[in-house]
Amino acid sequence: MKEQKKSWNELPIGGSILEAGNSKNYFTGTWRTFKPVHNAKLCINCYFCWMHCPDDSIVIENGKVTGMDLDHCKGCGVCAEVCPKKAITMEKEEK
Amino acid sequence: MSSGRFIAVDGADTAAFAMKQIDPDVVAAYPITPQTEIVMKFSEYVANGEVKTRYVTVESEHSAMSACVAAAAAGARAMTATAANGLALMWEILYIAASYRLPIIMGVANRALSGPINIHGDHSDAMGARDSGWVQLYSENNQEVYDNYIMALKIAEHKDVMLPVMVNQDGFITSHSVENVEPLTDEQVRDYIGKKPAHFKGLLTYGKPVTIGPLDLQDYYFEHKMQQHTAMQKVLPVIKEVQEDYFKKFNRKYEIIEKYKADDAEMVIVGMNSVMGTVKDLVDELREKGVKIGAIKPRVFRPFPKNEIADILKNFKAVAILDRADSFGSFAPLYAETLAAMYKFEKRPYIRSYIHGLGGRDTTMELLGTVANDLIKMKDSGEGHLSEAYLGVR
Numbered sequence: 220m221k222e223q224k225k226s227w228n229e230l231p232i233g234g235s236i237l238e239a240g241n242s243k244n245y246f247t248g249t250w251r252t253f254k255p256v257h258n259a260k261l262c263i264n265c266y267f268c269w270m271h272c273p274d275d276s277i278v279i280e281n282g283k284v285t286g287m288d289l290d291h292c293k294g295c296g297v298c299a300e301v302c303p304k305k306a307i308t309m310e311k312e313e314k
Numbered sequence: 315m316s317s318g319r320f321i322a323v324d325g326a327d328t329a330a331f332a333m334k335q336i337d338p339d340v341v342a343a344y345p346i347t348p349q350t351e352i353v354m355k356f357s358e359y360v361a362n363g364e365v366k367t368r369y370v371t372v373e374s375e376h377s378a379m380s381a382c383v384a385a386a387a388a389g390a391r392a393m394t395a396t397a398a399n400g401l402a403l404m405w406e407i408l409y410i411a412a413s414y415r416l417p418i419i420m421g422v423a424n425r426a427l428s429g430p431i432n433i434h435g436d437h438s439d440a441m442g443a444r445d446s447g448w449v450q451l452y453s454e455n456n457q458e459v460y461d462n463y464i465m466a467l468k469i470a471e472h473k474d475v476m477l478p479v480m481v482n483q484d485g486f487i488t489s490h491s492v493e494n495v496e497p498l499t500d501e502q503v504r505d506y507i508g509k510k511p512a513h514f515k516g517l518l519t520y521g522k523p524v525t526i527g528p529l530d531l532q533d534y535y536f537e538h539k540m541q542q543h544t545a546m547q548k549v550l551p552v553i554k555e556v557q558e559d560y561f562k563k564f565n566r567k568y569e570i571i572e573k574y575k576a577d578d579a580e581m582v583i584v585g586m587n588s589v590m591g592t593v594k595d596l597v598d599e600l601r602e603k604g605v606k607i608g609a610i611k612p613r614v615f616r617p618f619p620k621n622e623i624a625d626i627l628k629n630f631k632a633v634a635i636l637d638r639a640d641s642f643g644s645f646a647p648l649y650a651e652t653l654a655a656m657y658k659f660e661k662r663p664y665i666r667s668y669i670h671g672l673g674g675r676d677t678t679m680e681l682l683g684t685v686a687n688d689l690i691k692m693k694d695s696g697e698g699h700l701s702e703a704y705l706g707v708r
Contacts, residue, residue: 224533227540232476233415234538236525 243291247274251294253309255287261306268298268307320496325488328456328495329395329421329481330355332463334365335503338419339390342370342381346400347433348485349423353395375400379407379418386416387526389516391467393418397485398425401439405446411478412447413542414526417470417514418478419463420448424587424638425485426673434674435485437587437639440615441647447542449479449549450616452586456493458613459483461566464503468556473513474548484588484638486674498564506563546617553614570619571626575601576608581689582627584610585636586648589670589677593636596682607686615648620655627656632693633665634685636677636705640669646702664692670705681706 231237262284269277269284276292278285287298299307323331329352333341341360343353360369370385372378378394385392396404401422411418426432427439440450451466453459459481466479483489498506517524530538550570557568574590575597576582583593590611600607610626612619627633637646644650649667656662668685671677685705692698 225537227537227544230534230537230541232538232541232545233413233526234528234530234534235414236528237522239523 246290247293248288248290251289251292251312253294253296254289254312255292255294255296255298255307256310257284257286258306258308259284261304263304263306265303267301267303271297271301273297318496319499320494322492323456323495324351324490324492325453325456325459325483326351326423326490327355328459329463329483329489330359331495331497332460333393333421334359335497335500336391336393336419336463336467336507337365337504338367338393340368340370340382340385340392341394342372342378342385342392343394343396344372344375344378344400346375346397348425348435348489349395349397349400349421351489352421352423375403376407379404379411382418382420383407383411383414383416386411386418387414387516388518389510389514391510392416393420395421395423397423398427398433398439401443402427405443408443408446408448408478410527413538415476415542415545416478417467417476419466419470420478420480421463422480422482423485423489424482432673433485435487435489435588435638436672436674437482437637437647438672440480440482441639441641443480444616444647447477447546448616449475449477449546450614451479451481452613452615453481453483453488454588454590454611455488456491456495458568459488460495460497461560461568462613464498464506465553465556465560465568467507468559469549469553471511471514472552472556473511475545475552476514477542477545477549482587487588502564549617550614550619550622568613570612570614571622572609572611572613573626574609574611576610576626576630578606579608580606580630581632581634581686581693582608582610582630583634583636583682583685583689584612584623584627584648584652585638586612586615587638589636589638592677592679593682596679596686599679600686605686605690607689612648618651618655620651623652624655624658627652627663628659628661630663632689633663634668634689635665636668636670636685638669638671640672649702664696664699666692666698666700667702668705669702675706677705
């Protein structure tokens with residue numbers, strides 16, 4: 220999760236972003252205080268969490284929720300809030 | 315070569331004429347005295363089909379500058395003009411134009427900021443914008459207005475610069491005074507400014523999406539300010555290069571700082587814009603009487619030519635700095651920066667600050683004569699050294 224930040228003479232001028240989709244390279248996961256923990260046993264794959272996640276951080280593989288993208292999840296807790304089966308719990312980050 | 319053709323125009327029409335020859339892609343402007351005539355005349359050119367410019371009428375200067383920012387960000391050559399309170403209303407967008415590195419050209423018919431409300435010429439508008447990141451050129455007369463406009467584009471769009479440029483002329487005193495101006499031909503201007511350089515691309519490059527103006531917090535903002543600082547550091551060499559090239563092509567000599575009869579002078583008067591015409595007349599008059607006096611006129615205030623001005627001034631005995639703006643509670647702008655620039659020398663001339671002509675009051679030969687008398691006294695005795703005078707105030 221370590222970012223290598225460029226110096227002033229390596230960056231595009233004026234703060235412009237020259238490629239699309241580069242928010243992937245910005246690890247907003249470092250902002251988190253609580254992290255979502257997914258319990259696959261309780262999960263019914265209703266995708267409520269996926270629909271509500273503001274950071275596109277719910278990972279779905281082969282039609283099933285498999286976990287969270289913790290590089291980008293800011294720990295807002297919306298997923299845990301909307302889960303009808305309480306399959307997501309928020310746990311304090313240990314750093 | 316020059317065109318050899320003269321036109322009689324005032325400073326505002328000169329600016330509009332230069333804009334016509336530049337034929338920018340976009341002009342967005344809002345009228346304000348004494349700038350009105352610039353955009354009024356230019357809109358005539360648009361209406362007559364003499365330019366291809368898309369003219370955007372807006373409801374305020376804030377929007378005028380915003381439209382220019384958007385146009386330049388999209389890759390268009392964008393120009394505008396304003397004065398005084400109009401410039402003040404643009405304030406936040408001035409910083410945005412500079413920090414996004416958009417080479418917008420703006421004419422300013424310098425006018426006193428309210429209040430109390432006043433429509434006449436002083437530099438309180440431009441001086442307030444001196445830290446906005448814009449290059450500031452100053453023009454003594456209509457010819458200089460014209461040539462500054464043409465050169466401004468080359469400076470702004472230079473690959474090492476990519477910064478907006480403000481071309482200043484004194485409101486009314488210059489903007490509404492008719493003088494002979496020798497413009498280049500349309501063809502000369504077209505060839506000289508050429509097409510938009512390849513590095514000035516803008517947003518609308520298909521297949522290559524770009525984001526301009528994203529959030530820029532603690533981890534990047536400082537680096538982008540460093541880029542602005544570095545670009546500004548490169549402006550003076552670029553101006554020098556542009557001026558030399560202009561001289562070669564059109565036989566018109568401009569320097570970052572003009573020296574007038576200063577080579578053997580003991581005393582000089584330093585100032586910017588129209589007052590320097592009067593100062594030169596005074597110098598001529600006093601030279602007839604054997605007084606060793608000269609004039610020094612910076613044409614560029616941002617970036618401040620600190621080394622150039624210090625190296626010129628260091629050998630004089632007495633220096634008067636004329637500022638057509640005050641900085642309440644501190645030193646006047648040109649004075650303050652000149653003092654700071656001189657600090658590197660152990661031996662410095664006697665120097666005195668004169669604030670003059672606020673709200674467009676005439677700075678007459680008679681008033682400037684008192685400055686010369688002060689200098690004559692100061693050069694031997696040091697009397698008045700580092701003091702600040704308000705020229706002609708009751």
